[in-house]
Amino acid sequence: MSATSHDCVFCKIVAGEIPADVLGRNDHAIAFADLAPQAPFHVLVVPLEHHEDAAASAAADPAIIGHLVTLADEVAKASGNEDYRLVANTGAGAGQTVFHTHLHVLGGSSSMTETLV
Numbered sequence: 001m002s003a004t005s006h007d008c009v010f011c012k013i014v015a016g017e018i019p020a021d022v023l024g025r026n027d028h029a030i031a032f033a034d035l036a037p038q039a040p041f042h043v044l045v046v047p048l049e050h051h052e053d054a055a056a057s058a059a060a061d062p063a064i065i066g067h068l069v070t071l072a073d074e075v076a077k078a079s080g081n082e083d084y085r086l087v088a089n090t091g092a093g094a095g096q097t098v099f100h101t102h103l104h105v106l107g108g109s110s111s112m113t114e115t116l117v
């Protein structure tokens, strides 16, 4: 997969072509608020390099996933969320709508104590 995809909304956010509420970044990833938050704290952590999902990013370079988790932890804790949930929808059947790897970082909700798995 190419480093960028011209019709990808997250590539456009990475390139600064679409505005986003950026909470943090490092050399490999950017964190910004989800447009349609599903929890009081709902941030997306996105690698700068385009791959269609987390498995594809891991196949290209396993370190990418480590960079995502590190940035997710930083922005969650900087926002007062010591406890949070990471979600990586993979495939349309699992709810993936943007086919550029991303972690949802969810926190601040009492429903977070419910277990999904």
Ligand code: 5GP
Pocket: 009, 018, 020, 021, 032, 033, 034, 035, 036, 037, 044, 088, 089, 095, 096, 097, 098, 099
């Ligand atoms: P998915 O359903 O693929 O796991 O998650 C995609 C997420 O991207 C959704 O939660 C959706 O609200 C968010 N999203 C889609 N387009 C934009 C956008 O242009 N800006 C931001 N900040 N979030 C977006």
Ligand code: ZN
Pocket: 004, 005, 008, 009, 010, 011, 012, 049, 050, 051, 099, 100
């Ligand atoms: Zn992309």
